[in-house]
Amino acid sequence: MHADESRPPVETDRRHRVDPEIAQAGVSRRRAAHAPMNDPYPHRIVCLTEEPTEVLYALGQEHRIVGISGFTVRPPRARREKPRVSAFTSAKLDAITALEPDLVIGFSDIQADIAAALIRAGIEVWISNHRSVEGILAYVRRLGAMVGQAEAAERYARGLEAHVAEVAARAASLPRRPRVYFEEWDEPPITGIRWVAELVRIAGGDDIFPERAACSLARDRILADPSEVVRRAPELILGSWCGKKFRADKVAARPGWDAIPAVRNGALVEIKSPLILQPGPAALTDGLDAIHAAIVRVVGVQGHRPANEPERDAVAFRSVRHA
Numbered sequence: 562m563h564a565d566e567s568r569p570p571v572e573t574d575r576r577h578r579v580d581p582e583i584a585q586a587g588v589s590r591r592r593a594a595h596a597p598m599n600d601p602y603p604h605r606i607v608c609l610t611e612e613p614t615e616v617l618y619a620l621g622q623e624h625r626i627v628g629i630s631g632f633t634v635r636p637p638r639a640r641r642e643k644p645r646v647s648a649f650t651s652a653k654l655d656a657i658t659a660l661e662p663d664l665v666i667g668f669s670d671i672q673a674d675i676a677a678a679l680i681r682a683g684i685e686v687w688i689s690n691h692r693s694v695e696g697i698l699a700y701v702r703r704l705g706a707m708v709g710q711a712e713a714a715e716r717y718a719r720g721l722e723a724h725v726a727e728v729a730a731r732a733a734s735l736p737r738r739p740r741v742y743f744e745e746w747d748e749p750p751i752t753g754i755r756w757v758a759e760l761v762r763i764a765g766g767d768d769i770f771p772e773r774a775a776c777s778l779a780r781d782r783i784l785a786d787p788s789e790v791v792r793r794a795p796e797l798i799l800g801s802w803c804g805k806k807f808r809a810d811k812v813a814a815r816p817g818w819d820a821i822p823a824v825r826n827g828a829l830v831e832i833k834s835p836l837i838l839q840p841g842p843a844a845l846t847d848g849l850d851a852i853h854a855a856i857v858r859v860v861g862v863q864g865h866r867p868a869n870e871p872e873r874d875a876v877a878f879r880s881v882r883h884a
Contacts, residue, residue, distance in 0.1 A: 602709040603664035603685075607657055609647045609675065612841025613666040614639050616701055619717055619842065620710045627660045632804070634835045635843055647675070654678055666704075668840070692755045692777050694763070697840050698722060721845045725763060728853050732765030739859050741766035742795035742823070745838065746803055747811070750784040753799075756840055761799075764853035765860070769793040791817050797859045798823040799830050799852065801838055807831035823859075830855040 607628035608614040615635045617626055623642070631645040646656045652675045657665065665679050665686045676686045687707075691700050698718050705714020741761050743753030753761070758774030761767070768774055769790070773782045784790065798821070800807035809829035818824050832855075837848035 600709075603707065605660065605662045605664070606708075607646060607660060607662040607665045608633070609652065609665060609667035609672055610649065611635060611835065611839045612668070612697075612700070612843075613704060614643075615839075615841050615843060616704050616714075616717075617708065620705055620708070620713050622708050622710060625708055627662060628657060632835075635839075651675070654682070658682055658684065664707075691840055694725065694756055694759045694845065697756060697842075697845060700840070701842065717842075721842060725845055725849065728849050729763045732763065732853060732856070735765045735857070735860050737860060738765055738767050739796035739856060740769050740794060740822075741797045741799060741856070742769050742790055742793070743799045743801070744812070745779070745782070745801060747800075747808075750787050750790075751779050752782045752784065754779075754782070756844060757837060760837070760844060760849050760852055764849055765856045766797060766852070769795050787815060788817055791820055794820075794822055796822045796826070797828045797830065797855060799832055799855065801832045801834050801836075803838060804834055826859075828855075828859050 602625075604625050605627045606613070606617070606625050608617070608626060608630060610630050611633045614626060614629050614633050617623055618636050618639060623639070626639075626643055628646040629639055629643045630647050630649065632649060633639050633643075633645070644656070644660070646653050646660070650671060654675075657679065662684055665676070665684055667676055667686065667688045669688065669690055672688060676688050679686050689700055689703075691697060698721060701718045701721065702711070702714050705711055705717070743757050743761060745751045745753055745757070752770040752773045753768065755774050755777065758768040758771060770782075770793075776782050798809075798812060800809070800812065807829075809831070812818065812829055813824045823829060832848065832851050836843050836851055838844075
């Protein structure tokens, strides 16, 4: 899973070096042999992150996928059906080239080294770099068009937009907007990326670090002084630690954090990383629903039904109260 640069630097697997000249010649010949008639679109796609896999399955184009990221959990069947050939900051280059892809899809500058190695091997690579809700919707439409499914992608994107609008309408009926702190990583503390901050606002809350959310790089969202969270007094703390379990007790025990309203009231909530740290459909559906459900609970509105119940275990409240 990913959101940005909170992971270690990229290192392609040294055990899987590829001679670019040999690989390029072989891949070019085999692509032509495998190309189906009357289908000019990519038909052997490797997805280095989860969001292209989720989109292609949603569009009924899973037959085009030949390899996926090891972090992929959506849809669950993808892990059973497709070989896993990459993490987020590393990839098995010889395993990827052996799949003879005609397109590899990745995300952000964090995968630039992987992309460069594949390009040198003669493989076409698309690296997206979207960081907003609007960008996610544009990504769905663009990817759909790339596989000849522009109309289906448009319908899918409109459905996602409708869901976002539905949650926004419900949020507008809340009596107040709680202050929300989203933590993407704990050591050092890293605040939420842009699409997360936007989803917090859509769900009915106010991100306490809007100026940091505008920064696309994780290093620019590191909190040098964690006591700044204390001063901004969030009523809800959302944690999604990029693949490791959120420890509400550990957060509550930070020096001075017992003065934070969210800590005093036990409003520390884990949002599972696959739901919110992938800039794809999951964030606009289950991720948004999980945030909205947490906000509704903090606001304490009786009888207010979230737009959809978030998937099981998507939201985990931690009761961490201090005397």
